[in-house]
Amino acid sequence: MSKTLQKKAASTSQSRLSQAVTPQSDVAHFGDDNPLVLDNGERLGSHTIAYQTYGTLNDDKSNVILVCHALTGDQHVASDNPVTGKSGWWTRMVGPGKPVDTDRFYVICVNVIGGCMGTTGPASQNPETGKPYGLEFPVITIGDMVRAQAQLLDHLGIASLFCVIGGSMGGMQVLEWAARYKERVFAAIPIACSARHTSQNIAFHEVGRQAVMADPDWCGGRYLEKGKNPHKGLAVARMAGHITYLSDEALQQKFGRNLQNRDAVTFGFDADFQVESYLRHQGMTFVERFDANSYLYMTRAMDYFDMAADHNGSLAEAFRDTETRFCVVSFTSDWLFPTEESRDIVQALNAVAANVSFVEIVSDKGHDAFLLDEPELNETISGFLGAAALKRGLVANRDGQA
């Protein structure tokens, strides 16, 4: 790494640590008198929830859209990320005049519990010890993430959501919202997700966790106290994960067997191929902005997700008597959460006569398609939200569109 890059990385890492404790976000503090009761039975006393909002809350608070972020996402959905300095992760989708139109809707995005961008997580101080939680932080679930979001909404005096939307782990939260708080969700858009993690999903996550834990700088989870960072292990985890976010076709089209700044292979172990260089870069930039323990907790929460198991083996039961309007979205080339998984959700919704539309988008971009330029996704969400807003009696936006 060049000196300039090293300096930038160090400054990003510093910024990451500071965001975990004193985030540049709105923050709600909850005391011991307002604990979060977790699925594992524990009570998380004093805790903090960091979030961002965009747009204006209308008078009857009926225009709220909750955006749920994915595994390594955060609350900075449509504004610059204070750690990386880059644009928010879903500016294609959320903003003035965008499908999730902040001229019309009041958008909230919450850093999930267990995260590392200001909401309490393993990098936060454990009040009982005065040291970072590390692995003393309780293992949380998708249900706990959603419960924390509901607690924040209560705190903000927002009784119901016009819509809850998210992709991947965000989609899991959408499903959990729709199942757990039926009366609070008018519309739901789960994208590129699943109602349970498969064996292969768990397997890839386990590889990532073992890569982190194999790094001696992980120090049994106590790296913050020791001034270390298991960046090599976390980078390997990210590299493995990143492959699963892209389709075989996308990798082949983008990189193929192209060489990186050279005319011939070097007969060595440098990054001869562009795809190697790309993956190494993904690994390196990720470790600057993300906490290794949070990565363990987020992946575990996804592994534990199994909505049918939580409802006597019947996914349909999770949604019985729902009046939420669903728009389920999948992508043809997503092999991490294949269309079949979305179809299972749709079938369960159909089995309880829910109002559901299902769109399988033809895309070669793989799982990450929901974050990328996919005009059909924008049209789908824009159309669904417009129609749902009409039903909800929300006034048209400034352009007079429904």
Add this chain to the structure above:
Amino acid sequence: MSKTLQKKAASTSQSRLSQAVTPQSDVAHFGDDNPLVLDNGERLGSHTIAYQTYGTLNDDKSNVILVCHALTGDQHVASDNPVTGKSGWWTRMVGPGKPVDTDRFYVICVNVIGGCMGTTGPASQNPETGKPYGLEFPVITIGDMVRAQAQLLDHLGIASLFCVIGGSMGGMQVLEWAARYKERVFAAIPIACSARHTSQNIAFHEVGRQAVMADPDWCGGRYLEKGKNPHKGLAVARMAGHITYLSDEALQQKFGRNLQNRDAVTFGFDADFQVESYLRHQGMTFVERFDANSYLYMTRAMDYFDMAADHNGSLAEAFRDTETRFCVVSFTSDWLFPTEESRDIVQALNAVAANVSFVEIVSDKGHDAFLLDEPELNETISGFLGAAALKRGLVANRDGQA
């Protein structure tokens, strides 16, 4: 790990180190006067090739079948492995009365150059330094593996092969044999392979290499001299690789979300799920039997494989004027080397009017199907070899079958 298991692991590791230097196999030594000229331009002087044979060589030496092993395989194809004590890796396929019938054919399997079971590789002593080669070993290619095998056959006085067969990296060697030594190969059976590594293939290998190199016990490749073994990194590499060898369906059927010896999740990072326990076991047993540097070299050789690039961008050119009879085999659920890759090989062979049959076997077992119980694979190979033997004028086996 229990004490018994630790003892066993230590003894297996010891056995691995001893097999790399003094293998329980037939061995051919080549001196500086008989170097192996490598694709990278270097000459590997004094070197050793370890191999196993099964069956009896007939008088005109026309009944030889060369079996090429895969990434982590070795020469012990049909007899007990001296490191693990387990059966050979392809006893389903090779042996008396098996599809590759050792009552009829003389089977040779060679530990590839760069390997760790007695053929010269990075764990071997570098005569120039008196220390293990480590990363001073030249980066080898699939072509180099095949050249070493040809050198051994010359040494044994075997001019031509009745058949060359192998799966995965073994299949790559089969293709290379058929292209490089057309006149020496009567029949060829490339299974579950490809004529070039894709971007995704390279990506997964790069993750594995980075996992090994991230382990401080790798010591820049000098772990043998330092009495260390980067077993944690290599285990992570193996875990990631292993997922790619199995299909999503196979994992789901075999493990699903079943818990490992418990009734409920533990809300922790133990191997709650069977698939986690299975992967960890795969990682642990692999590091006992395989050399970390060899893993780097084998994966690199596969990454570099691109037959079309070696023939002015035309895969068909690689096979022009071939008189070899080909049987190309793929498996429907193999996502590491999908059927499409085999189809490309078949199309190239068709373009030069080669004699080729193509069998896509319906299987849910993924890439590893070629090593597992797949009756259709056995029938395919048995039938193809029988017919080819007739054409070659080989006498029937003891049962009188053609």
